[in-house]
Amino acid sequence: MRFDSFLIELVATPAYLLTAFIVVLVICHLVLIKFLKLSAVAWKRVDYIWLSMAAFGLFATSSQVDQYLSGQLLQNLEIPRAESDYRLLRRWVDDAAKPESSICIVRERSDFSPDDFDDIVHEQRSQCSYFKSLNTNMPSSVSYPLKPLVELGYVQYLGTTNYESFYVETLEKYASEYEEQRDLVLSRALSVQTSTFEFLMMVFGPLLLCLALALRITKVTAEIQVEKKKLKMGA
Numbered sequence: 001m002r003f004d005s006f007l008i009e010l011v012a013t014p015a016y017l018l019t020a021f022i023v024v025l026v027i028c029h030l031v032l033i034k035f036l037k038l039s040a041v042a043w044k045r046v047d048y049i050w051l052s053m054a055a056f057g058l059f060a061t062s063s064q065v066d067q068y069l070s071g072q073l074l075q076n077l078e079i080p081r082a083e084s085d086y087r088l089l090r091r092w093v094d095d096a097a098k099p100e101s102s103i104c105i106v107r108e109r110s111d112f113s114p115d116d117f118d119d120i121v122h123e124q125r126s127q128c129s130y131f132k133s134l135n136t137n138m139p140s141s142v143s144y145p146l147k148p149l150v151e152l153g154y155v156q157y158l159g160t161t162n163y164e165s166f167y168v169e170t171l172e173k174y175a176s177e178y179e180e181q182r183d184l185v186l187s188r189a190l191s192v193q194t195s196t197f198e199f200l201m202m203v204f205g206p207l208l209l210c211l212a213l214a215l216r217i218t219k220v221t222a223e224i225q226v227e228k229k230k231l232k233m234g235a
Contacts, residue, residue: 011206021210028218033225040226043219050219053212060205063198067191074188079144082181086142089174093138096131096167103164104128119163126159127167146182149175 003009010016032038038046095101103124109117137153154175157168194202 007203011203017206017210020207021214024210025214025217028214029221032215032218033222038222043222046215046219050212050215053208053215056201057205057209057212060201060208063201064205067194067198070188071192074185074192078181078185078188079146082146082178082185083142085174085178085181086146089171089178090138090140092167092171092174093131093134096171097128097135101128101131101167103131103167116163123160123163127157127161127164130157130159131167131171144185146185148182149179 001009003012010020032046096103098104099106107117107121107124114120134154139152142152157171161168
């Protein structure tokens with residue numbers, strides 16, 4: 001057996017399920033037609049039973065479709081998008097920490113330097129050290145389950161951005177996009193998880209559909225027999 005439960009093995013194996021359907025069909029014919037010999041009114045009441053079973057089986061199938069599609073969307077779109085958002089952020093950190101970036105390049109005062117040259121250089125060096133620290137501490141990529149940025153070595157820049165704000169603002173934008181996408185992934189992952197009720201629907205749904213079909217086919221057999229009796233009586 002592939003599964004610990006015989007019931008799960010039954011509904012998960014088409015051959016076993018088909019066998020169960022045939023057995024139930026034979027039992028329905030024997031009990032309802034041969035032994036009980038239901039009246040026309042009783043057969044009408046059977047309609048309520050098999051239609052209810054079929055409806056429950058349909059709802060169970062809908063739940064499985066929702067979980068399957070949510071799982072596919074999670075694996076093929078949402079997780080790759082979050083990983084891509086992180087790579088974009090990580091690439092920005094790497095570019096900002098390079099010696100040739102505008103915040104890390106070495107600058108020297110000249111006769112044409114502004115009066116606040118020292119303040120500009122101090123701010124640039126502060127940001128350069130910040131990005132170099134991120135570049136050292138943060139991993140180059142992430143995978144599911146996605147960790148929050150605070151667990152990946154990311155810290156918010158606390159220095160000034162009076163002269164150089166582009167690098168920090170862009171970094172914060174990329175960080176926000178990653179966290180938003182990560183929250184979406186976690187939310188989607190919760191919808192993929194199977195609750196106890198959904199599990200019961202998944203297990204009993206196919207069985208109820210089998211029983212509903214068996215009852216409906218048995219009713220057709222009974223109706224054919226009734227019509228044959230009418231024809232004989234008319235002859």
